[in-house]
Amino acid sequence: MIVGIDLGTTNSLIAVWEPGGPRLIPNALGEVLTPSCVSIDEDGTILVGRAARERLQTHPDRTAAVFKRYMGSDRKIRLGERDFRPEELSALVLRSLKEDAEAALGQPITEAVITVPAYFSDSQRKATRAAGQLAGLQVERLLNEPTAAALAYGLHLRGTESRFLVFDLGGGTFDVSVLDLFEDVMQVRASAGDNFLGGEDFVNCLVDRFFQVNELSPDLKFDAAFMQRLSARTEAAKRALTGAPRTTIRVAHGERDYSMELDEASFEQICAPLLQRLRDPVERALRDADLRATELDSILLAGGATRMPVVKRLVARMFGRFPSGDINPDEVVALGAAVQAGLRMKDAALKEVVMTDVSPYSLGLKVSITLPDGRRSDGHFDPIIERNSTVPVSRVRPYSPVHNDQKILALEVYQGEARLVSDNILLGTLHIDLPPGSAQDNGVDVRLTYDVNGLLLVEATLRRTGQKQELLIEGNPGLLSEEEIAQRFAALSELKIHPRDRIENRT
Secondary structure (H helix, E strand, O other), rough: EEEEEEEOOOOEEEEEEEEEEEEEOOOOOOOOOOOOOEEOOOOOOOEOOOOHHHHHHHHHHEEEEEHHOOOOHHHHEEEEEEEEOOOHHHHHHHHHHHHHHHHHHHOOOEEEEEEEEOOOOHEEEEEEEHHHHHHEEEEEEEEEEEHHHHHHHHHOOOOOOEEEEEEEOOOEEEEEEEEEEEEOEEEEEEEEOOOOOOOOHHHHHHHHHHHHOOOOOHHHHHHHHHHHHHHHHHHHHHHHHHOEEEEEEEEEEEEEEEEEEHHHHHHHOOOOHHHHHHHHHHHHHHOOOOOOOOHHHHHHHHOOOHHHHHHHHHHHHHHOOOOOOOOOOOOHHHHHHHHHHHOOOOOOOHHEEEEEEEEOEEEEEEEEEEEHHHHHHHHEEEEEOOOOOOOOOOEEEEEOOOOOOOEEEEEEEEEEOOHHHHHHHEEEEEEEEOOOOOOOOOOOEEEEEEEEEOOOEEEEOOOOOEEEOOOOOOOOOOOHHHHHHHHHHHHHOOOOOOHHHHOOOOO
C-alpha cells in the first residue's frame, strides 16, 4: 500500500486512496492533524504531535517545532543533551504518522507519496526523501503541495475544462500554481513561491509589535519559556480573529502583566509587509503563465493560514472574487497526495487521470563570457532548463574550458533567475578531469535532467572521446550520504516513541 503524506511546517497528515476516493487516517488520539513537533523526555523517550506541542512552553529546551524550514541545511537542533538534524526530526513525525496509520489499517506501510513546497530546492527535496527513508518509508514520489491540492480539487471536476490558481499558504511556506484542467488532464502552467513565508511569520510580526507596544527589552527574546508563552498566546489571538472582530493578547512575566489589543484593521496594518510578499509570487506566476487574473475560472485555497480573514480579503481584492472553499484547506494537500498514491498504484478509478508539473526554478551553470571589448567577465548564469519547463525534462548544452591545456573543468550548478550567479543558489560543483589539448578540443556536453520528484541529475560528456563521467554534486553540507542514512536509521529505530493513546496529560 502507498499512502499520501502532507509533511507540514505546523501540522502533518496522512491519507490513503480507497475505491470511494481519498480518506484521511486519524492518529491514535482520533485527530487527523498531527502537530509537527518533537520532544525528548529526560529518560530519552520521544514524544511527537500534540503531547510534544504542549511541552513547547514547559520544556522549550527539549522540544522542537518549525524544523521543516531548515531541511537541506547542516543546522543542528539540540533537544536536551542530543543534537538532531532537521530530517531526523521530520523522520520522527513521519514514523509517528506511519505507526498510527498501520494500527488503524491493520497492515504494514512501506511506501509513501510525500508533499513538498513547490519552491523547495534540490537539497531540500533530497533531505525530505532522506527523512522518509529514516522513517522506514520508500518515497515513491515527492509531490509539489499546490499540485497535490489541485489533484484533490480536480477529482471533483473531472470531464470539465477549467483554469484555476492554487493559493497555498501553510505554516512556513507559500506556493502558487496556475493550472489547466481539460477532460482528465491537469497541467501545471506556472509555479512561484516563498519558502520563508507562512502563518508562523504572521505570528512573529505580532510578537514584534507586542514588544514595541509594551516597550519590552530585546533581551527577553532570549528567554525561551517567555517567548513560547507569548507565541502561543499570539497564535491563539490570530486564530480568534477568524471568528471575532477583536481580541487581546495577554502574557505575564515576573510580577507584571503585559497586553496588546488586536482587531482586524490593526492586524492588517501590522502584517502589511507580509501581505505584499504574498502578492509578488501570485503576480509572477500569472505573468509566467501569460494570463490575467480575470482569465481564471476559480481560486483554490490550501494551507491552514488561508483561514485568516486578512488573507481571504487579500485574495478577494487581487482576483475580484471570493475563493472556492469546497475542501478543508488544512486537509486538501494530504488528500491530493493520496490521489497521487492511487495513481502510482494504477487504481482503475484513476486510469484516465494525467497530471503534469513544472520546474519552479531555472537551472544552469556559472559561465565566463567575452565582452564586446574582448575582456572576459566571470560569474554569469547560463540557464539550461528554464523556469516552468514541463517535467520530466532533459536538456543538453555545449561548453568549453577557458584555457588551453586546462586540467580540470569545474561546473558550478545553480538555481535561480538572476543574471549573475552571486544572486542565485549554488546546488553543487562538478569537477571534470580534462586530457591535454586546446580549449576547443576539450569541449563538454552538459546534460541537466529534472524529474517529476524535483530532483536534478547532472551528466557531462567529453565530445572529443565520447567518455561520460559519473559526477557527484559536492559542497552541499545539508545532504546525508546513503551510508549516513543507514547509520541514522539504525539510531532512530532505537528511539521509543511514547504511545500516543496515553499522552494527553503528560508534562
